[in-house]
Amino acid sequence: MRVTVAVPSANDALITVDVHEECALGDLRAAVLCEIGDAAMVERLATRGRFVREGRVIEGGLDRTLESAGIGENDVLVLESDAGGGGSGSGVGVSVEGQMAELRGNAGMMERIRAMHPGLAAAVDRNDATEFQRMMREVTSATEARKRAYEEYAALASADPFDVEAQRKIEEAIRRENVQHNMERAIEETPEAFGQVFMLYVDVEVNGVALKAFVDSGAQMSIMSVTCARRCGLERLIDNNFAGEARGVGVQKIIGRVHQAPLKVAEQFVPIAITVLEKENDIDFIFGLDMLRRHACSIDLKRNVLVIGSTGTELPFLSEAEVGKQMGVFSNGGDAGDTVAKSPAPANDSGEQAPSSATTSRPDEEKISRLMALGFGRQEVINALESTGGNEEFAGALLFG
Incomplete structure (x- = not known):
């Protein structure tokens, strides 16, 4: 539902917020404070702010939900400072530490803050009151700056409606505002889209060596690092006639190709061709589209298994605990999971795409x-x-x- 909050002490600002009826008063106050441009006022209202409706203070504390307080669609509230120091009568004045504790207890609000203001979320997680106040001032200052810039552009356009530069700036300001609103809506409706997706890994054996293979249907070739090839005893089988460069958003050297190696999936053995890359990656072995197609594989996300059609076997995808978080989300730079898009050609004449090299400083x-x-x-x-x-x-x- 939509609730409008008037803030008399912030130049009579009117702030409209879309909230759920189960939203707590403390969460509503936090959302309103993020829109106020006066840092000092934010700090004062964060510790001594109280909601008033129809001239009466809303009792019951910050944990009280809007529904229990009788607040409905299109209601108008007033957020004012308790000049008396937040006496027991209001029930809403809390310390900065208390406000952080309330935020930590609200997973939905923390998800939104984490996506829009990661520094502020980090301060809440660490229970760092000083950093929390500093970040709140930064957030409100940025909001104030955006409003001020928009007002300046509007003034320019008003003075000269045909000023191309002023119109361009206003257009850009509107575009950024639309992007911001789009992001806020996405955070409200699909917060999972802002999380990190754990990648797909399966347990396999290559030439008798156990590996965790990254299943990547976006990689045109199955690839392996040269170090892993040595560990699997495949270095002597690398055909250097297939050396070249893999080009995509970056460049990486292909040192050759192993035309056939034994791959054990479940209890079955299948042949696999592997392109060997020179660069060391977090991922040793990528099971690419060439082998997925060759063995009629299906990625069944509903059952969380990789179906090997040529053998009639299934491999369960590994959990984050089984693989390791760093490996699973590419937190160490991300080059390991980039894909190769074209097959190599002999004698340095390839048109492949591959991971970025990321070798500069x-x-x-x-x-x-x-x-x-x-x-x-x-x-x-x-x-x-x-x-x-x-x-x-x-x-x-x-x-x-």
Whole structure:
């Protein structure tokens, strides 16, 4: 439902918030404070603010829900400062520590704050009152700056409606506002989209060596790092005639190809061809689309299994605990999970796509620049990289999706 909150002490601001009827008063207050541009006022209302309706203070404390307080659709409340220091009568004045505790107890609100203001969420998680207050001031200052910039652009346009530069700035401000509203709506309706998705791994054996294979239908070839190839005793079988470069958003050297190696899935053995890359990755072995097609595999997410059609066997996908969080979400730079898009050709004449090399001293900035070159804004790119644990390929897919 929609509730409007008037804040007389903040230039009579009127703030409309979409909330659930089970939302607590404390959560409503936190949402309102994020929209106020006066940092000092935010701090005062955060510790001594109380809600008033029809001239009467709403009793019962911050844990009371809107429904239990009799607040309904399109109701108007007033958020005012308790000048008396938050006496026991109001029941809503709490310390900064108390406010952080309330936020920690509300998973939905924390999910929203974590997506929009990660620094503020980190301060709440650490129970750092000083950092929390500093971040609140930053958030409110940023809100104030956006409003001030929009007012300046509007004033320019009003003075000269035909000023192309002013119109361009207003258009950009409106675009950013629409993006912000779109993100807020997504956080409310599909918060799971802002979490990290654990990737698909299965237990296999290559030439008798147990491996955790990353199942990637977006990788055109099944690939392995040269270190893993040595460990599996396959180095002597690498055909260097298939050496070349794998090109995509980055460049990586292909040192050759193992034309056939024994792959054990469940209790069955199947032949597999492997392209060997020079660069060391977090992932040793990627089970790509070439072998998925060759063995008529199906990724069954409902049952959480990989079905090997050629053998009639099934492999359960591994849990995060079985694989390890860092490996599963590519938190160590993300290059390991990038995919190869074209098969290699002999004698250095390949047109493949592969993981970015990320070998310079500033790999993160390089990833940002490459994705921005595709037509996306810097902040969009940064948000996409953060959402995918730094994985450039998945960030690109997220942006295009």
